[in-house]
Amino acid sequence: MANRILIKDATLVTMDENRDQDRGIVNTGDLYIENDLIKQITCGMEVTPEDVQIISGKNKVVIPGLINLHNHAAMTLFRSYADDYPLMEWLTKKIFPAEAKLTEDDVYWGTSLALLEMIRGGTTTFVDMYYYMEQTARACQEAGIRALLSQVFINSGNNKGLNSLEDAIDFIENWQDENNGRIQAILGPHALYTCPPDFLKKMLKKTEHLNAIIHIHLSESRGEVEETLKNYQKTPVALLEEIGLFERDVIAGHCVHLNDQDIAILSSRGVGISHNPCSNLKLANGIAPLKKLLDHGACVGLGTDGAASNNNLDMFEEIKLCSLLQKGLLEDPTAIPALEAFKLATRGGVKAIKKENSLGILKEGAKADLAIVDFNKPHLQPHNDPVANLVYAASAGDVETVIIDGNILYHKGEFLTMDQERIYYEAAKCSKRLRQ
C-alpha cells in the first residue's frame, strides 16, 4: 500500500524560486505526500481519512528538511567532554587519546545519538566524515535519515591504524547509493595538511571511475593557511586548484581564512562550502567572509561540525548566527537577510550535494523530506513573518514532525524508527569508556 500523508492548513515555506510572487511562502496550504514524493501542494484538499494519514498544520510552518553540510556525527560521544582548551592541547591531550580507543560500536552508538538530535531538530540530510563509516551507514540505514558519508583517510593511513585511501575506496564501492538512494558514499581526504599534494593527485587518479563527491577540510585555521604558504608558497585553495581537485565535485568544510583569489577560485569552480559559524568561533578560528563569498556567487551551505566543537547539532543556531555575525562584523544590519540565511540551510546545501531538484524544496515531484515547526510557542508569537521567526527566533526544539523519503521519523516527541532510551544508555556507556 502506498504511503500517503496530508499536511492540512499549514504555512508552507517552500523555498521554491518559481513561487517568487509570494516569496515562496504559502499561507494556509495543504501538502500531500505519496510514497517518497511530494505529490501535490494545494488548498482545501479533501481525502478519505482511512487511506491517508492527516496531520493538522494549524499554527505550524512546514519547511524543507535542513541540510547539515559538515559533521562528524559520532563525536556526540565527546560532547561537553573537553571545552575551552587551547587547540593543540584539546586535540593532543583530549580528543586524539579518546579517539585512539574508538571501536566500531562507539561509532554506531555515537552516530545514533547524533541522528536522534539531528532528526529531532529538522535536519533530514547530513554530510559526514569520520572513522568506521560502515557503522555510521548502518545507523543511518536503520534510522531512515539521508546522508552523504565519507570514510576519513590521511596520507599515513594504515601506518597508525588510521584509514587508508584503499579503505575509503572499499567503503564507496560497498555503499554506493544504498536505501532508495538515501545513503551516498563519498570520498573523505581529511585535509591538505594531512594529505599532501602528491597524495591527493594519486587519490584523484585512483578514484576517477567512482564519480564520488570529495569532502575535505579547507582553510579552517590561520595556522593551516600560514603553514601551507610557507611550504608551498600558495594558499590551500590555490594549491588544491593547481592539483585539479576542484575539477571534481567538492564539499569544503570551513573556508574561514580566504583571500580574494581564494574566493574567486571557490566561486568560479562551484565548490560547495560548508560554513560552520558556531564551530569556527568555539575553536577560535574566526569568522568566514560569508557575505563576500555570496556576493561572488559562491555555493554555500551550513554545517554544525561535530558536537565536540559546537556543542550541539542545531541547524537553527547556525542559520541565526551566520546572519548575525555578518551584520555585526560588517556593521551592516541588511547583511544576510532572513530569507538568504534560511536559503543557505536549504537551497545552498542541496546545491553543494548536487540534489537541487529533489531536496531542500517543497514542490510537486521533490522528495518528501521536510520538517513541521510548531509556532504555538511564546517565542514564535505573534506570526508576523514566518521566515524571520524561523531564522531569528526558532530553535531545534520547535520542530514537531520530521518526514524523510515520505516516512515519518519523528512526531510529537516520539521517534518512530529509533529506540531513544537504548541509544542514551549505550552512548553514555561508550562515552564513559573513551574518557577513562
Next chain:
Amino acid sequence: MANRILIKDATLVTMDENRDQDRGIVNTGDLYIENDLIKQITCGMEVTPEDVQIISGKNKVVIPGLINLHNHAAMTLFRSYADDYPLMEWLTKKIFPAEAKLTEDDVYWGTSLALLEMIRGGTTTFVDMYYYMEQTARACQEAGIRALLSQVFINSGNNKGLNSLEDAIDFIENWQDENNGRIQAILGPHALYTCPPDFLKKMLKKTEHLNAIIHIHLSESRGEVEETLKNYQKTPVALLEEIGLFERDVIAGHCVHLNDQDIAILSSRGVGISHNPCSNLKLANGIAPLKKLLDHGACVGLGTDGAASNNNLDMFEEIKLCSLLQKGLLEDPTAIPALEAFKLATRGGVKAIKKENSLGILKEGAKADLAIVDFNKPHLQPHNDPVANLVYAASAGDVETVIIDGNILYHKGEFLTMDQERIYYEAAKCSKRLRQ
C-alpha cells in the same frame, strides 16, 4: 499553610562560591523549598508527601533563575515585524510609527507575551525599560515574575506625548518594592543622546531621595559615541562620570564601543553592564569587549534586549554567544570558559541589581528562584559536564519547571499563573493594529 517543595535527586548547579571544592556542582542532591526561600540543600531527604510537593530531579539539572539585565518586554509585539533594515530606516519608518500608536493595553499584552517566553526559558528576574510601565508592572504582578522596571523618559518628555521625569518619579513612588519585593521600580533615563548632561544633572538632584537604580542605554552604537565626542569632546562614559551619574547604582545597557579609559571608569565605579550580544550583532553595532571588561573586574550580566532586535528572549543563546564571540574574535578558545559565561547570567546579573545574597544562587536562605532543566534530550546526552551542556548545548526550550519566590509558575508545558492562549490572541490583535 506553608508552601513546601522538594526537588529530589537532581544535579544542582549552585553557583555558590563557597562550594568551590565541587565547582559549585552537586551531583544528585535534594533541594527543599519552604515558602519563598531555599530551606535546605542536602542528600537523601525524607518528607511526608502529603505536606510537600515532590518533583523528581532524575536526569535534571537545577540552576538559579537567569537574570535578563536589559529588556523592553512589550516589544514582543514587534517580533519579526521589521528585520534587516538599516538602523535609521528601521527606527523612523517602522518602530517609531508603530510605537506612536501604543496604548496601555498593548503594553500589558505585549509584556504578558514576553513573560510567558521568559518564564518558559528559565528567566526569573528581568530589568525593563519602556512606556506605560504601570501595565508592565501589572502583568508582572499577575504572573509572579521578579522585575526591576523603569518608565523610560527623555528630555523632551511631555512635549511629544512621551514620558517626563515627573512621570517616572510618580511611577517609582507608586511601585516601590511591591509584591513581597518582587517588583522594584527604578529610574530609566533613555540615553545620553536623548537626555543631555544638564537634564541628567537635574534628574540626579530631583531623585536623590529615591535611592533608585538608574537604567540607561550607553555606548551602544559607533555613531552615538562619535556624536558625543563631537559635541562634548568626551566619550559617553566619561561624560556620565563627569556629571556624577556613576555615584548612583547604574545598570548600563550595551556598552559596545568603549576605550580603555571607559573600561577603567565602568570597572572602578562598579557599573552593572548589560552585555547583549545578539542584539548588538543584529542591529550591526558590533561586539563589546567582554573579556577586557571582565579582566578589569567590571560587573557584567547578560540581557536579550527587546524581541524586535533579537528576535527572542532566550538567555541560553546569550550565554553561548557571549563566550563564542570572544573566543572567535580574540582567536583564543580559552576565552570566557563555560562556567564564566554561566556566571554572567546568574552571579553577574544579581551583582548588577544588588541582590547578590538572595538571588542567582542556590543556597540555604536564598530566594527560591530557580529553573529545572530537563537533560533527557538527545542534544544534552551524554552527561559529561552539566555546565558545558548548559552553556554550549542547551536552549530555553529545555527548561521544564520554573519557580519564583517559592511559587511554581511553569511546569511541564503548563503555565500556572497565566492564560497562554488568551495572551497569544490578545497580543496578535494588538500587534496587527500597531502594524497597520
